[in-house]
Amino acid sequence: MLSERTPVRFYQVGSFAVGNRLVELERRSAQSDPRRANSLSSGHRACAGCGEALGARYALDAAMRATRGQLICVNSTGCLEVFSTPYPETSWRVAWLHSLFANAASVATGVAAGLRATGRDVVRVVAQGGDGGTADIGFGALSGMFERNDDVLFICYDNQGYMNTGVQRSSTTPGAARTATTQAVGPQPGNAFGQGKDVARLAMAHEIPYVATATVADLFDLESKVERAMSLHGARYLHVLVPCPLGWGTLSKDTIALARLAHETGIFPVFEAEYGEVTSSVPLRHRTAVEEYLRPQKRFAHLFDKSGAVTSPDVVARIQALADRNIRRYSLVPDEDQ
Amino acid sequence: MQRQIEGSLAIAEAVALCRPQVVCAYPISPQTHIIEALGAMVKEGALDNCEFVNVDSEMAAMSVAIGASAVGARSYTATASQGLLYMIEAVYNAAGLGLPVVMTLANRAIGAPINIWNDHTDAMAVRDAGWIQLFAETNQEAVDLHVLAFALAEELSVPVMVCVDGFILTHSIERVDLPDQDVVDRLVPPFAPRQVLDPNDPVSIGAMVGPEAFTEVRYLAQLRMRRALEVIPELAERNADAWHRPPTGLIxxxxxxxxxxxxxxxxxxxxxxxxxxxxxxxxxxxxxxxxxxxxxxxxxxxxxxxxxxxxxxxxxxxxxxxxxxxxxxxxxxxxxxxxxxxxxxxxxxxxxxxxxxxxxxxxxxxxxxxxxxxxxxxxxxxxLVERELERMTHDRSSRSLARRDRAE
Structure with missing residues (x-):
């Protein structure tokens, strides 16, 4: 019974998030329901401030609510898998299968096919992984799942690197970012520009029914996108930006703030697309310069001096140009002269 | 029923008789005819409640089989040679997870040099993967072993690979006695999985196991595999009685x-x-x-x-x-x-x-x-070998003899 829910007492100060208590009862977040699934329950071994753990908890609980608990989750190898299932413990309160790093999308295809063949296609399938298991080693399997339009929602929790193995570059690591394999040394410190994959746009190129992006700063948006995805059939893709205190060199308490800055700077556009066409985007409420997003992150420390002043204006300008392109491409500032 | 039939098609018929629920495969010679035939059976509705998935790679083929098996669907795929090596990580994984997938391996050489013809190098590459590996001597035995394989895999919750010599068996047409459906239904009962992903009774499958228990996991896998040495002769005898042919046992x-x-x-x-x-x-x-x-x-x-x-x-x-x-x-x-x-x-x-x-x-x-x-x-x-060895004593280059002769 909705009316039996615990009254939500907290409200957020200094943010633009809509407090859950201001939302009508039936539209309240899945997390505000004391009977929520707790798909990823407490006690796991993620770092403090882990964006991925937060994103996975909200995404899966929303999917569980949308499917009335009739959900099977396939996980690729990575942080999320390692910190949640050190034998003999598991944090998953959802039917959960981990096979390999590269094959989560294919395994999910198999789960969906097996459920259909055994007459249980009321059970829905979510596959999830990090950016490595999505954009790099798992991309072939993901693309195959997309083009076959298999009935799977694939969620990528993108922390922009191989954090579990010690912060190496992936194909979603941004330009200039320091990782263990794109060191902050030499004439062009950090990751090269002009590389990398925009997986959400690659997903759109497959013309699948639904593609969306989200961040862990706007969890209500994340939940509603998962619910929208679960209301559809066929291949669906959700790309969630999840800051990583370890890999980004940021404070645990800043995870949400950085996710919000990624959006408010235009660096990470938040949008939805259906059958290859963008259908909506979340506008920037307070457009912010990219250096505000970069400065708190140690992986970009080589762009600033100790006082926080920009020492590589050309590099910051290049990142700003990428953000500005996103703002134009997704109409993130509606009033701006296109 | 006695039929004059190509090996691959006989294997496809045998697999169909075992009522697979998910068939997934990627084309590779000399396995291809098997899945082409099964694909056609699914498409024309001759196989009830069976999903045929055209996958993007052999890695995907074995992974789809893993996912399907984990939700309790009888899963089958076929491969050969490079395809087996491409899926090798998932081959080990299926065994580690104890999923009773059945796979035909149409034995073929491994490159380089690329070579599509028969030998057993591919099977040897996965001999330590934790799969039961059965080798067919004839196409009749290939058919019999496939029926045995499904029952064996599901009895022990261990994947089974049926190895058939590529081209020599897969592409030769000979007389094969295909068992009747009611006989196979008796020999291969519906799949009763030992573990299954079920939202109403959720479990975590595929957790990380560290040094404190990994040895025990492997030791138990060894015991389970050795148990096959008792189960195979039992199943072979039972099947032989049902279809009045000599048993396809261990040796x-x-x-x-x-x-x-x-x-x-x-x-x-x-x-x-x-x-x-x-x-x-x-x-x-x-x-x-x-x-x-x-x-x-x-x-x-x-x-x-x-x-x-x-x-x-x-x-x-x-x-x-x-x-x-x-x-x-x-x-x-x-x-x-x-x-x-x-x-x-x-x-x-x-x-x-x-x-x-x-x-x-x-x-x-x-x-x-x-x-x-x-x-x-x-x-x-x-x-030829002597000539090449002699040449290499004074020429590190691997260019061909013919090219050198032309240059001279």
Whole structure:
């Protein structure tokens, strides 16, 4: 019974998030329901401030609510898998299968096919992984799942690197970012520009029914996108930006703030697309310069001096140009002269 | 029902009789006809409640089978050669997860150099993966082994690979007795999975296991595999009674009782070997043969028993471990390690080279006379090898002889 829910007492100060208590009862977040699934329950071994753990908890609980608990989750190898299932413990309160790093999308295809063949296609399938298991080693399997339009929602929790193995570059690591394999040394410190994959746009190129992006700063948006995805059939893709205190060199308490800055700077556009066409985007409420997003992150420390002043204006300008392109491409500032 | 049928199609019919629920595969010679035939059966509705998935790679093929098996669907795929190597990580994974997937391996060489013809190098590459590996001698046996494989895999919750010689079996048309559906339904009951992903009883499958328990996990896997050595003969006997054919058990002895020279091999080459055995027996050579049908788990006790009269064993292998020697030979030598038996390796049929009865006959005669070296490459072009070795003494370049001759 909705009316039996615990009254939500907290409200957020200094943010633009809509407090859950201001939302009508039936539209309240899945997390505000004391009977929520707790798909990823407490006690796991993620770092403090882990964006991925937060994103996975909200995404899966929303999917569980949308499917009335009739959900099977396939996980690729990575942080999320390692910190949640050190034998003999598991944090998953959802039917959960981990096979390999590269094959989560294919395994999910198999789960969906097996459920259909055994007459249980009321059970829905979510596959999830990090950016490595999505954009790099798992991309072939993901693309195959997309083009076959298999009935799977694939969620990528993108922390922009191989954090579990010690912060190496992936194909979603941004330009200039320091990782263990794109060191902050030499004439062009950090990751090269002009590389990398925009997986959400690659997903759109497959013309699948639904593609969306989200961040862990706007969890209500994340939940509603998962619910929208679960209301559809066929291949669906959700790309969630999840800051990583370890890999980004940021404070645990800043995870949400950085996710919000990624959006408010235009660096990470938040949008939805259906059958290859963008259908909506979340506008920037307070457009912010990219250096505000970069400065708190140690992986970009080589762009600033100790006082926080920009020492590589050309590099910051290049990142700003990428953000500005996103703002134009997704109409993130509606009033701006296109 | 007796039919004149291509090996691949007979295998497809046998798999269909076992009522698979998810069939997924990626095309690769010489396996392709099997999945083409199954795909057509699914598309025309001849296979009830079966999903056919056209996947993007062999890695995806085995992964789809893993996912489907984990939700309790009977899953089948087929591959060969490079395809098997491309999916090898998932091959190990299916075994580690204890998922009873059945896979046909149409045995083929591994490149480079690229070569699409038959040998056993692919199967040897996954011999330690935790799959039961059965080798068919004939297309009839291929059919019988597939029916056995589904029952065996699901009984033990261990994946089973049925190895059939590419082209030699998959592409030859011969008489095959395909069992009736009601017989197969008795022999292969509906899949009752040992573990299943169910939202109403959620479990985590595929957790991380550290040093504190990994050894025990592997030890239990070993016990489960060894159990197959008891289950296979039981199933083989039961199936044989149902379709009135000799059982396809662990091993196939041929005129080996009291033989002092015994030839050991796997797969279709046993036909040629048996002809040579007959031929040599007629000339008074005390020779016999032993076919290994179940390579993993290796039936040590049965092999020891069947080789008890042998003083000399010749292992004919379509694969070898570069830098050491025969692979099956090593297992045979291990089985006989407390006996005074000389074990020879004959490497034959690599990359599809025909194995001639005359060549084997000469080698077996040498073995009987005690002049066969420890390891022999059957029908090796020694003149070519000598020429290349000589050239390499003064030219590091690997360019061809022909090109060098032209330059001169």
């Amino acid at each position: 196939h002895p041929y005129r080996s009782i009291d033989a002092t020279l015994i030839v050991v091999a796997m797969g279709s080459v046993l036909g040629t070997i048996k002809d040579v055995v007959d031929d040599l027996r007629a000339t008074g050579v005390n020779i016999g043969a032993l076919g290994i049908s179940c390579f993993r788990p290796f039936p040590v006790n049965e092999v020891r028993e069947q080789l008890r009269s042998a003083t000399r064993v010749v292992v004919v292998e379509k694969a070898f471990s570069i830098g050491n020697g025969g692979v099956l030979s090593t297992d045979i030598a291990m089985a006989l390690r407390d006996r005074r038996v000389t074990v020879h390796t004959v490497v034959a049929g690599l990359g599809g080279r025909p194995i001639w009865a005359a060549s084997l006959r000469a080698l077996f005669v040498n073995a009987a006379e005690g002049t066969l070296p420890a390891t022999v490459f059957c029908d090796l072009n020694e003149e």
